[in-house]
Amino acid sequence: MYVCNCNGIRERDVRALAQTGKRHVADVFRCHGCTAKCGRCISDMQMVLKNEIKSSQLAAE
Numbered sequence: 001m002y003v004c005n006c007n008g009i010r011e012r013d014v015r016a017l018a019q020t021g022k023r024h025v026a027d028v029f030r031c032h033g034c035t036a037k038c039g040r041c042i043s044d045m046q047m048v049l050k051n052e053i054k055s056s057q058l059a060a061e
């Protein structure tokens, strides 16, 4: 599923970046060599990052 339609960034891409230590939406755009355009994806992307980080922390406990 695409989380950012403007830049073609998928939810799984965001989760993968969270697993490599990326914590911010700006990191996601930077890693994809793009920037926010319409900005509608930012809150969803933050939620995906937050959930993935939380899942990783729970798995590590």
Ligand code: FES
Residues within 6 Å of the ligand: 003, 004, 005, 006, 007, 035, 036, 037, 038, 039, 040, 041, 042
């Ligand atoms: S949907 Fe991500 S910048 Fe527009």
